[in-house]
Amino acid sequence: KDLSELVSNCLAIYTAITNQGNDFSGVPIHNRRLLESEPEPEYTGFPKWLSKSDRELLGAPTPTIQADIVVAQDGSGTVTTITDAIKKAPQNSGRRIIILVKAGTYAEPNLKVGRRKTNLWFVGEGKGRTIISGSKSVAHDKI
Template identity: 50%
Template sequence: MAIRIMLAFLFVSFLLSPTILGYNHDDVKSWCSKTPNPQPCEYFLSHNPKNTPIQHESDFLKISIELALDRAMHGKVNTYSLGSKCRNGLEKAAWEDCLDLYQEIVLWLNKTTGSECTKYDAQTWLSTALTNLETCRTGFAEFGMTDYILPLMSNNVSKLISNTLAINKAPYSEPSFNGGFPSWVRPGDRKLLQSSSPASQANIVVAQDGSGNVKTIKEAIDAASKRSGSGRYVIYVKAGTYNENVEVGQKVKNVMVVGDGIGKTIVTGSKSVGGGTTTFKSATFGEYPQSIHKHLISINLS
């Protein structure tokens, strides 16, 4: 009987304790009050099993990123499970976008956890992740189908990312230029951009008339994805109108696409919401942020 009374006392003491899973309740409220969305912050921080000590704002930022990443991964799994519930092709198209976008969100949030990630870089990846969530919602809205699948995808990921953006506080710095080019453009790339004969330095040439290596930009992108090495891969697209919707995937890195200039090398596509394609997938030239370094192609979106 004495043991039972002692256990009951300990249980009641635990329930009344101001500490939740290792975090003091007052500390949780204090830290979360610094965010634009304190309620989800308090809930997920209080239920965080890692119990990582929070002594400085940098600790709070790291934990906030981890919480956002964890919920994004849950969101990705939940989104995948909803595929069989889509009622028609349009809803399926919007769902497929969200699945792709969640994969990117997890990737971008993972990038912010790297030791080499600066506050400026983190702000970029976090903003991109937040934009992806809005793009996911937009796909359903464009088709007028926000009543079924979209509510089932509801979560707190966007609020947690917004909180992390607010905590990160990346300072704004004016872009710097060197010789008319952004400072991040390497000297070798500047020479290539200024060259009057880019074909002579290209790894592959695209030409509709068969005078190049391939006839479509897609074939050139596919070739770039199979190459060995990580050096710059230059695709030169000769003058002409290319009726393509080109998508550059995550595995295609360090690629430069060069054309013959405005009004000469034209890429045009015909996908649209009216035709059953979301705006996200209707881009004439779609790229992942880490894939393409520079485009000098005139893109016709008409």
């Protein structure tokens, strides 16, 4: 009896739906609840945790950035290597330390930024203009 009752109910529902034009217009939806969600913010390409000032800094052209340390191979900057810039940066800094790496190819095999070197921000002069290369790999140097 239970199976025949279920089949009968299913057929009744199917008949009610098909008689109304193959849509669910006869199904009451006044109890429908939508999940609450915040509207999607405009996609900026930046993660949500990045502050507004950091987003502006990332979007700024290189000449307008006020760098704390400038790396230039020709000696026109504060230091000539990226390793020296990391050493020169203060430890446990409470503010953003901007290191501007001028155009050129920097062959520095083993760059290490220690745990105490906080809030360092490396900025290059553009894709294909500032190149950092190294040779620390299994193929070149056994670890």
